[in-house]
Amino acid sequence: MPESVPITVMQSLAAPSQNKPTSNPYTRLLVESMPAERVHTKYFRWSGFLFDQFDVLHVHWPEVLVRHPRKIVHFAKCVALRIFLARIRLQKKAIVRTVHNVEPHEPGSRIESRVLAALDRQTDVRIVLNEATPNPLGTPTVLVPHGHYRDWYDEPSSDRIVSGNLLTFGFIRAYKGVDDLLSAFRETMDQSLTLTIAGRADSHQTSNFIEEQAALDSRISLDLRFIPDNELASHIARAEVVILPYREVHNSGAALLALSMNRPVLMRRSDSTLLLQAEFGAEWVILFDGILTHEVIERTVSAIRATPRSPRADMSSREWPLLADKTIQAYEIAHKRHSKRNIH
Known part of the structure; x- marks a missing residue:
């Protein structure tokens, strides 16, 4: 059953901008299909990683959080993500991760691999886009296929x-x-x-x-x-x-x-x-x-x-309202599972 109070979900990507083109409108189409009475959406920002409030962190492409061409900035982001994960654990927040790719397209550094492995271990629910996605850690999963793009692009004749x-x-x-x-x-x-x-x-x-x-x-x-x-x-x-x-x-x-x-x-x-x-x-x-x-x-x-x-x-199976509902169910499972786990 839906929660009476909206779940506050922080998307791991930057907030969309009307003035900046997006290379993939996936997240925006998903978020805009979520009813406000069920989900309150925020977006991740490094300036608020210690104090911005949320119930569930929804992670997409986790390597994007820490990648940077300058090694010192990359290292600092990896350390900061470790601190962020510690804050999430201590404050009993939940993590949902959408598994877009089994592995990042380009390999990352050793410290990146370690911190992303820690994020995987701390994840409460994994959203998979298809049934072929492996689940080596045995984390609870919810199948939510990739939505269509007909709400973003006009269909050509x-x-x-x-x-x-x-x-x-x-x-x-x-x-x-x-x-x-x-x-x-x-x-x-x-x-x-x-x-x-x-x-x-x-x-x-x-x-x-x-x-x-x-x-x-x-x-x-x-x-x-x-x-x-x-x-x-x-x-x-x-x-x-x-x-x-x-x-x-x-x-x-x-x-x-x-x-x-x-x-x-x-x-x-x-x-x-x-x-x-x-x-x-x-x-x-x-x-x-x-x-x-x-x-x-x-x-x-x-x-x-x-x-x-x-x-x-x-x-018909990839309409965004249907997929948004399944995603919210994943949020609710993670939120309840995490809360119950920390009662004991």
């Missing part, structure tokens, strides 16, 4: 699709396999195919490599910057298929965004992408094994054209 236009988008990191995609695409024989790579690279080295490879094929176009929402929506609207060639994939907001805008996705087979395919259907989620090749790309385009599918991907 099918007549905006440019035949043969392939797209990959998002923050370009090494594990995302864009080099494999470039190599495979350059070997495709169909000259009507085009490839657009849209998104900011993680380093000059990565962007230089992509630019060098793209220069070898006039069918490849690049937009290597942070893409504003309206321009990203236009890129997706023109795509016949979105290719996400990640070498490792556990959860993908990019896949949900493409499906939210009714564009099929090509992804590597994994436990989590098999679940995605089972939910949306093989006509929307196409999977490949092993190395991404030009044959895989060409077969995917042919299959998409030959296979009928509904005009819209079914997002």
Whole structure:
């Protein structure tokens, strides 16, 4: 049963700004779907980590709390997080963590690993986005799938699709396999195919490599910057298929965004992408094994054209009010569990 007094929840990310673009509106869509009579939301700030009041700390991407390019600042943040965890334990607060990734995309320092391990041990409830997420510590879990993006981006019509236009988008990191995609695409024989790579690279080295490879094929176009929402929506609207060639994939907001805008996705087979395919259907989620090749790309385009599918991907299980309710249930479980544990 919902609590009579709203639970005060501190989100581990900075408060959203109307004037600052966001790279992922996930947290904002989730929070704005929570009824005020059940949840009062605050946002984490280092200036208030000793005194800001809350009942539950909701942690997303915990490494973001301590990462910094300057080693001394990184070290100070790790120490401060240790102090914050001690305060949470002493004041009998609860911690809920959404497990977006099994491990951080980029490895951190030894001190970071230790403090994040301490946070995991102190976590009362883990929210998992899919059933394939491991739970090595045996912490109570609540399944809350990733919500759709139809409340943030307008759905494009099918007549905006440019035949043969392939797209990959998002923050370009090494594990995302864009080099494999470039190599495979350059070997495709169909000259009507085009490839657009849209998104900011993680380093000059990565962007230089992509630019060098793209220069070898006039069918490849690049937009290597942070893409504003309206321009990203236009890129997706023109795509016949979105290719996400990640070498490792556990959860993908990019896949949900493409499906939210009714564009099929090509992804590597994994436990989590098999679940995605089972939910949306093989006509929307196409999977490949092993190395991404030009044959895989060409077969995917042919299959998409030959296979009928509904005009819209079914997002009924990923409506934000439903997911907000499940998230609040996780808060309530953590709050009650933590309080009971500290009575004894």
